[in-house]
Each structure stands twice: as structure tokens, then as C-alpha cells.
Amino acid sequence: MLKSLKMMAAALFAAVVMTGSASALTVVQPNNSYDIKSDNLFIGTVGTNGGPGMYSVNFTSPLDPLKATANASVTINVLGTFTGLTMSWVDAANPGNVLASTSILGGIQTTLRTLFSSVAPNSLSQNLVFSWADSQSANGGPITFDFDVSAVPLPAGGLLLLTALGGLALTRRRKMA
Numbered sequence: 001m002l003k004s005l006k007m008m009a010a011a012l013f014a015a016v017v018m019t020g021s022a023s024a025l026t027v028v029q030p031n032n033s034y035d036i037k038s039d040n041l042f043i044g045t046v047g048t049n050g051g052p053g054m055y056s057v058n059f060t061s062p063l064d065p066l067k068a069t070a071n072a073s074v075t076i077n078v079l080g081t082f083t084g085l086t087m088s089w090v091d092a093a094n095p096g097n098v099l100a101s102t103s104i105l106g107g108i109q110t111t112l113r114t115l116f117s118s119v120a121p122n123s124l125s126q127n128l129v130f131s132w133a134d135s136q137s138a139n140g141g142p143i144t145f146d147f148d149v150s151a152v153p154l155p156a157g158g159l160l161l162l163t164a165l166g167g168l169a170l171t172r173r174r175k176m177a
Contacts, residue, residue: 084133
């Protein structure tokens with residue numbers, strides 16, 4: 001029993017370490033395009049301080065269609081510098097088509113999901129748009145913020161989980177026999 005618990009703990013630790021080591025920090029430029037599967041941690045800089053503004057980054061899918069969900073969240077450190085901050089996924093080919101949008105409230109980390117697909121109303125090329133009513137940095141300079149965007153393959157994750165659970169059940173059954 002203790003040996004199987006140790007094996008499960010080691011497997012869980014390895015899974016966490018592998019997912020953590022795959023991430024890197026990418027500095028993005030507004031209006032540039034990035035592959036949704038290339039990275040998951042991004043940092044951007046808003047050059048202007050004060051007044052309303054907008055920051056848009058384009059993400060594209062390498063597959064047609066990519067059955068994936070992208071999550072974007074703004075960290076709590078940034079929330080005090082913006083008022084009226086919203087986050088939206090917008091179809092890049094049709095900027096009037098907002099696929100998903102939410103307000104980011106002070107002190108609460110927000111996640112927004114979208115689906116990259118060639119089937120309407122979704123798109124394989126989407127812009128992640130941050131817009132705000134006012135911005136104020138503590139030192140009056142440019143505001144640097146970070147956000148995460150990750151592609152999560154829907155069918156592959158479920159299949160992997162079922163395979164792992166089946167392997168654990170098989171191992172337990174063999175030990176008991």
C-alpha cells in the first residue's frame with residue numbers, strides 16, 4: 001500500500017514538473033500574431049499612461065480546426081492600474097464579431113474561454129483585446145502587464161486521464177492477485 005502511494009506521488013510530481021517546465025515567458029508586441037500552441041505566458045507593455053486605451057494581440061491556430069479552448073487571465077498585480085478593464089476574444093477577420101467578453105473586477109482574477117475552430121461563429125485567428133476606461137501607473141511610466149493564454153486539447157486530455165486511471169487500476173489488480 002505504501003509503495004503504491006509513493007509511486008502515485010512520484011507520478012503526480014513528474015506530471016506537475018513537466019507541465020511547469022514547458023512554459024516560458026514571451027514578450028508580445030501589440031497587433032502582432034502568435035501561434036496559440038507556441039507558449040502560454042505572455043508579457044506586454046502599455047506605452048501610454050492615463051486615459052482610455054486598448055491592447056490587442058492576435059492568436060492563430062496551426063490546425064484546421066483546432067479543438068482547443070484558450071484561457072486568458074490578467075494577474076491581480078495589474079488590476080489596480082486600470083479602471084473599467086475588459087478582456088475580449090474577437091474574430092480577427094471580422095472585428096465586429098466579439099466571441100466572448102468579460103469585465104475584470106478589482107482583486108479578482110478572471111478567465112475567459114474561446115474555441116478556435118473554422119466553423120462559424122468561431123475563427124482560427126482571434127484577437128485577445130484588453131480595453132480600459134483609464135490607466136494610472138504608480139510611477140507615471142509605462143504599464144507592464146502579463147497574461148496567460150493556453151491551448152487545451154479537449155479530446156486528448158480526457159483520453160490521457162482515462163488511460164492513466166486504467167493503468168493505475170490494472171497495477172492495483174495485479175498486486176492484489
